Amino acid sequence: MTDNQSPYLKSREDWEETTLKKHLERRPERKEKFVTTSSTPIERLYTPKDTNAEEYLENINLPGQYPFTRGVHATGYRGKLWTMRMFAGFGTAEETNQRFQYLLEQGQTGLSVAFDMPTLYGYDTDAPQALGEFGKCGVAISSLKDMEILLDGLPLDQVTTSMTINSPAAIIWAMYIAVADNRGIPRNKLGGTIQNDILKEYIAQKEFIFPPKPSMRLVTDTVEFGTNELPLWNTISISGYHIREAGSTAAQELAFTLVDGIEYVKWAIERGLDVDDFAPRLSFFFNAHNDFFEEVAKYRAARRVWARVMKEKFGAKNPRSLLLRFHSQTAGVSLTAQQPENNVARVAIQALAAVMGGTQSLHTNSMDEALALPSELAVRVALRTQQIIAHESGVANTIDPLGGSYFVEELTDRMEAQTWDYFQKIEDLGGVLPAIEAGFFQQEIADSAYVYQREIDDRERTIVGINDFVNDEPVQIPILDMDPQGYETQCARIEEVKAARDNETVARCLANLRAAAEGTDNTMPFILDAVKAYATLQEVMDVFRDVFGEYHEPAII
Amino acid sequence: MTQFEQKIRVLIAKPGLDGHDRGAKVVARALRDAGMEVIYTGIRQTPEMIIESSLQEDVDVVGLSILSGAHMALLPIITQQLRENDMEDVLVLAGGIIPDEDVAALQEAGVKGIFTPGASTQEIIDFIQTSMAQKEAL
Amino acid sequence: MxxxxxxxxxxxxxxxxxxxxxxxxxxxxxxxxxxxxxxPHTGQAHLVGITGSPVTGKSSLVNKLAKAYRDQDKSVAIIAVDPTSPFSGGAILGDRIRMRELAGDPGIFIRSMASRGSLGGLSKAVDDAIKVLDAAGFEVILIETVGAGQSEVEIVKTAHTVIVVEVPGLGDDVQAIKAGILEIADIFVVNKADRPGAEKTVSTLRTMLELGHASTHHVLHHGQLMTVEETPSHPDEENKKMWEIPVLKTMALKEEGIDPVVTTIDRHLDYLKNSGELMDRNRTRLIDELETALQLELMDRLLGQLPPNHLSETITKLVDRNLSPYAAVQAILKSREVGSRE
Structure with a gap:
């Protein structure tokens, strides 16, 4: 792009020979090599490239225009701020319902449900596998009864609800729809998101149950059902968050997330859906990590690559199909148990990166999360951090304020190039599912995680309070009190539900569901029937476990 | 050569349901790089599976990684079962999100080393090597 | 103790x-x-060696084979050997991940072993571990190694039945050729046979076997130190049928094609018994063991008797080309009465 005639280059060469050289002689730089959080090298200085107008329009362009590098909306945050969506959930449905009421009162604009481990694995609270796990990482939902309590008093036609659920996503979603059906709220008024991203479970978070193929069929069932019945619902939140938490670099997070997205699109098209009917309801979920500029570049590159893929690979015509809309969450893994109040600063910087990258919604972590479940105070500070960014910092007043930064544009280009490279590697392995079975993603992530840890242990990378600026004062943080009777309450409720329901109807619904699972019918209507008859989560999941079998991962360390 | 040569054998396992295995894998590699033999059993290990593997592999150390908050329910069961199986001399370590007020109870239950986020792999290596050297000296 | x-x-x-x-x-x-x-209590178990590169899914295959044997009510021990890192001396042994289905079964014993030091040392350790498990009454002992290096080949080849695992799609060269383990296979298994190219891999293997190795498995004996008189254990050569090396297809993860592998392993054992080759192999195995043990012991004694620094000084002379290796050996032996400690 540049040549010897470039006035930029010429003056840069002069600068290097004179000003810089002199300065370096007097005062060398802090380090020999500067790298990002993902260990990619950073140059001393970025200067204008010989970008002409044509290239600008092709790669960057204006907000709301292809390839959407500068954002999906023409007005950025001048029109509408991002949704402040704090992920919450613990203990019983009653306790989580109260937390939601509290958050709405505090000015939160969307709900986000965290489920406990047994629920995420499709076990009821009283299952032996659930020992010790009840309510720890989220709320326990074992039947429609729990969902009714969880959503009690919440205006489902006015709020949007995000549910972080994967293997049992179809069942939990069916419970949510059932509550709305029973309240007489039309399905086309329901807005929200189910995470429902099973691919990243095999790749990173490991909350899979069934083998990849039947899992993908279930996901495709929900996409199809949502396309026909719930036009405002995001049926998959294609997630890089967990890939990053598992230790990937920023570029790996980006590439693996987008390649997963491509895989979902392929399956839906194979199902016979028109790409423009479902693609607008696909959403994304990224991590907001420490390295400010690298993160901003990641989000900008994400929009650009996705738009290109949707247009060029899948021939999408609907402009909304090309838009990559994303939720983001600050990096849980970056929080330290030492000097936890420092995490407030980390979260603020990470949140700022997500905003500068044009996020549609944001969760900010609480300062105490490396120690325990977040307390109410810590959650409030985290939410206030977003409000300060939105209302005090001024960064929401112009669109893509970092666009045109020599450094950010360069990083964005680099991210994009790395993504295409990974796409090729994965294709060479036969695609996403073979790459999962071969452990490709898992190995890449494990390698990056190890490099990162070594850099910290060898003090090549400074983490404040961990390997430098250490302070050994004991930490005092308030601990969340959970209802000590919660487990008993929940187990008793399962008993009550099973006693009160019509067991013949349940058996019939489950038999119908089994037939659907064994065949090729969309399973969603059958799941809805079953949960409305108060079949428990585990009863429904056991049908699938039986029909699909359970998956064991390859040994990648 | 046929000299007496002892290697520290470590079992790394994730009890409970959570699948966050980043820490477990990083520690496994670090211990390998410190010259130990690491038997990695992966996620979703029940206490029974952990005991069985520890016994058959005759490990010196059992490292348990848990981030779901179920540590108070699961870890004491594991240490108890180790004792019942004549393996009270096995060094049990835990890593993960473990609040301070649980630490004393876990140590009481026989979890000798507890490593929370921010612990360096070198701390873990040192802890194991020191403990093994002390055991040797007994 | x-x-x-x-x-x-x-x-x-x-x-x-x-x-x-x-x-x-x-x-x-x-x-x-x-x-x-x-x-005296050993020699009862059927030793089955299973080798293949890390991507072949052999741990899954071992897992399913063990399950199949358990269905026949046979007790099974598994020795899974993984390489030791040459840099740190440590190892990550991850084979149990693929064997979680076997958890809780009292008729199963799984042991992971790192390859540790020298070739002979590993063989000896595995041989001895096999003896322990054999004496403990395990009826089938599955020995799993990564078919990458010489030492792994050394270990499995002394098993009664050796299975070499391949997968489709590793390019035109079947891995066996590169690793040089074709000669040790009694049974080939092409795992992940639902992948494209499975038929091609099978036919490539068959062709290779027809070209050069279609005869009965040769008892390999690499003894150099001793002259051992070979006693013919099968007096009637005519009765000795040839073992045609079969190539089988499996999808271990889906549990498909496992039973034919088990049947073939059993058939191979019958063949070994009926042809008299079992005795040959056991004999060869023991000769190897004796040699290895003798070598290790002699080396140990010899090195133990050398003055400190003698070895490193000799090596310096070798490096400086002041002494040839052969002359060095003579010098070492001359300096000590080897093996006679008095």
Whole structure:
């Protein structure tokens, strides 16, 4: 792009020979090599490239225009701020319902449900596998009864609800729809998101149950059902968050997330859906990590690559199909148990990166999360951090304020190039599912995680309070009190539900569901029937476990 | 050569349901790089599976990684079962999100080393090597 | 040391078995006397070696084979060998991940072993671990190694039945050619046979076998130190049928094609027994063991008798080309009366 005639280059060469050289002689730089959080090298200085107008329009362009590098909306945050969506959930449905009421009162604009481990694995609270796990990482939902309590008093036609659920996503979603059906709220008024991203479970978070193929069929069932019945619902939140938490670099997070997205699109098209009917309801979920500029570049590159893929690979015509809309969450893994109040600063910087990258919604972590479940105070500070960014910092007043930064544009280009490279590697392995079975993603992530840890242990990378600026004062943080009777309450409720329901109807619904699972019918209507008859989560999941079998991962360390 | 040569054998396992295995894998590699033999059993290990593997592999150390908050329910069961199986001399370590007020109870239950986020792999290596050297000296 | 006793091992006490294997791996001074007293109780188990590169899914195959044997009510021990890092001396042994289905079964014993030091040392450790498990009454012992290096080949090749695992799609060259393990296979398994190219891999293997190796498995004996008189164990050569090396397809993860592998392993054992080759192999195996043990012991004694620094000084002379290796050996031997400690 540049040549010897470039006035930029010429003056840069002069600068290097004179000003810089002199300065370096007097005062060398802090380090020999500067790298990002993902260990990619950073140059001393970025200067204008010989970008002409044509290239600008092709790669960057204006907000709301292809390839959407500068954002999906023409007005950025001048029109509408991002949704402040704090992920919450613990203990019983009653306790989580109260937390939601509290958050709405505090000015939160969307709900986000965290489920406990047994629920995420499709076990009821009283299952032996659930020992010790009840309510720890989220709320326990074992039947429609729990969902009714969880959503009690919440205006489902006015709020949007995000549910972080994967293997049992179809069942939990069916419970949510059932509550709305029973309240007489039309399905086309329901807005929200189910995470429902099973691919990243095999790749990173490991909350899979069934083998990849039947899992993908279930996901495709929900996409199809949502396309026909719930036009405002995001049926998959294609997630890089967990890939990053598992230790990937920023570029790996980006590439693996987008390649997963491509895989979902392929399956839906194979199902016979028109790409423009479902693609607008696909959403994304990224991590907001420490390295400010690298993160901003990641989000900008994400929009650009996705738009290109949707247009060029899948021939999408609907402009909304090309838009990559994303939720983001600050990096849980970056929080330290030492000097936890420092995490407030980390979260603020990470949140700022997500905003500068044009996020549609944001969760900010609480300062105490490396120690325990977040307390109410810590959650409030985290939410206030977003409000300060939105209302005090001024960064929401112009669109893509970092666009045109020599450094950010360069990083964005680099991210994009790395993504295409990974796409090729994965294709060479036969695609996403073979790459999962071969452990490709898992190995890449494990390698990056190890490099990162070594850099910290060898003090090549400074983490404040961990390997430098250490302070050994004991930490005092308030601990969340959970209802000590919660487990008993929940187990008793399962008993009550099973006693009160019509067991013949349940058996019939489950038999119908089994037939659907064994065949090729969309399973969603059958799941809805079953949960409305108060079949428990585990009863429904056991049908699938039986029909699909359970998956064991390859040994990648 | 046929000299007496002892290697520290470590079992790394994730009890409970959570699948966050980043820490477990990083520690496994670090211990390998410190010259130990690491038997990695992966996620979703029940206490029974952990005991069985520890016994058959005759490990010196059992490292348990848990981030779901179920540590108070699961870890004491594991240490108890180790004792019942004549393996009270096995060094049990835990890593993960473990609040301070649980630490004393876990140590009481026989979890000798507890490593929370921010612990360096070198701390873990040192802890194991020191403990093994002390055991040797007994 | 009350953890281990011969009686405990013979009665299948797993804690004792596990600890004795540790002793064996560590060359613990107490190991030998236990092995001596267990020796009369060995020779009962069927030893099945399974080797293949890491991507072949052989751990899954071992897992399913063990399950199939358990369905026949046979007790199964598994020795899974993984390489030691040459840089740190440590190892990550991850084979149990693929064997979680076997958890909780009292008729199963799984032991992961790192390859540790020298070639002979590993063979000896595995051989001795096999003896412990054999004496403990395990009917089938599956020995799994990564078919990458010489030492792994050395280990599996002394098994009664050797299975080499391949997968489709590793390019035109079947891995066996590169690794040079074609000669040791009694059975080929092409795993992940639902992948494209499975038929091609099968036919490539068949062609290779027809070209050069369609005869009965050769008993390989690499003994150089001793002249051992070969006693013909099958007086009637005519009765000795040839073993045609089969190429089988499996999808271990889906549990498909496993039963034919088990049947073939059993058929191979019958063949070994009926042809008299079992005795040949056992004999070869023991000769190898004796040689290895003798070599290790002699080396040990020899090096133990050398003055300190003698070896490193000799090596310096070699490096400086002041002494040839052969002359060095003569010098070392001359300096000591080898093997006679008086």
């Amino acid at each position: 009350s953890l281990i006793s011969t009686e405990k091992i013979l009665s299948g006490n797993k804690r004792a078995i596990a600890r004795l294997i540790t002793y064996v791996e560590n060359n613990h001074p107490h190991a030998q006397s236990f092995l001596d007293s267990l020796y």
